[in-house]
Amino acid sequence: MRILLPDGDVPDSARSEVDLHAHYGADWLEPGGVRVNFVSSIDGGATANGKSKGLQTPGDNAVFGALRDLADVVVVGASTATIENYLPSRPSARRQAIRERLGFAPAPAIAVLSGSLTLNLDSALYQNPDGLAPTIVITSSTAPIARRTDIIDLAAASAGLQLLETPATEAGELDFAAAIAALRELGYQRILCEGGPRIFSAGVLARSVDELCLSVAPMLAGPGGPRIVGGQSWPESFLPQLRLTGLLVEDDALFCRYRLQ
Numbered sequence: 001m002r003i004l005l006p007d008g009d010v011p012d013s014a015r016s017e018v019d020l021h022a023h024y025g026a027d028w029l030e031p032g033g034v035r036v037n038f039v040s041s042i043d044g045g046a047t048a049n050g051k052s053k054g055l056q057t058p059g060d061n062a063v064f065g066a067l068r069d070l071a072d073v074v075v076v077g078a079s080t081a082t083i084e085n086y087l088p089s090r091p092s093a094r095r096q097a098i099r100e101r102l103g104f105a106p107a108p109a110i111a112v113l114s115g116s117l118t119l120n121l122d123s124a125l126y127q128n129p130d131g132l133a134p135t136i137v138i139t140s141s142t143a144p145i146a147r148r149t150d151i152i153d154l155a156a157a158s159a160g161l162q163l164l165e166t167p168a169t170e171a172g173e174l175d176f177a178a179a180i181a182a183l184r185e186l187g188y189q190r191i192l193c194e195g196g197p198r199i200f201s202a203g204v205l206a207r208s209v210d211e212l213c214l215s216v217a218p219m220l221a222g223p224g225g226p227r228i229v230g231g232q233s234w235p236e237s238f239l240p241q242l243r244l245t246g247l248l249v250e251d252d253a254l255f256c257r258y259r260l261q
């Protein structure tokens with residue numbers, strides 16, 4: 001992997017031996033914020049054969065791991081967690097050592113966003129979390145009471161499962177900004193969001209996203225399929241601008257780091 005940006009006083013040797021934790025930790029470790037990570041095809045597809053896994057490259061997997069190493073909590077939408085088969089966070093001993101060296105807890109928490117709470121509570125993500133890295137379900141005040149009760153009952157038997165309820169939007173939906181505020185109240189300051197497209201769209205529209213880390217796979221996904229931004233259309237005048245602050249390349253794939261203006 002080679003570094004193309006930033007292009008300051010970086011020795012040639014460092015350009016071909018990129019320290020991903022240093023690259024993605026710069027201007028992040030101290031201030032924290034909300035960082036979103038996506039992989040897409042060159043023509044903007046967010047999946048291949050229905051999953052993001054179809055777009056992943058070895059470099060993307062390395063970046064994915066480094067970004068998780070640099071997160072207090074990983075935020076994901078319930079649909080993405082189901083499709084991508086999310087599991088409780090249990091990093092290897094090597095990754096735990098990296099996190100502790102950088103000042104993080106041994107493992108990042110996993111926060112699942114769901115307005116309807118139509119979750120498969122039999123999955124390992126909700127059944128097997130432990131105190132090392134809790135699974136946090138975040139919903140709104142309009143979620144079905146019966147579903148909230150199911151999760152509360154399950155959490156009573158599992159020290160690693162939590163339920164957070166936040167105020168809903170005026171439309172009665174889960175409020176992304178309120179969910180982020182709730183996580184910050186728990187002490188999570190460096191927040192990594194892994195999608196999906198609807199969650200990313202809501203976060204940008206709420207002006208709650210600080211950074212986008214985008215891996216661009218050297219392939220075309222073809223017509224149809226989701227893009228990295230989904231859901232309802234944005235207002236016509238809402239056109240967020242981004243500034244490229246970091247750029248890596250490996251095997252024709254690009255790894256971009258953008259700041260939302």
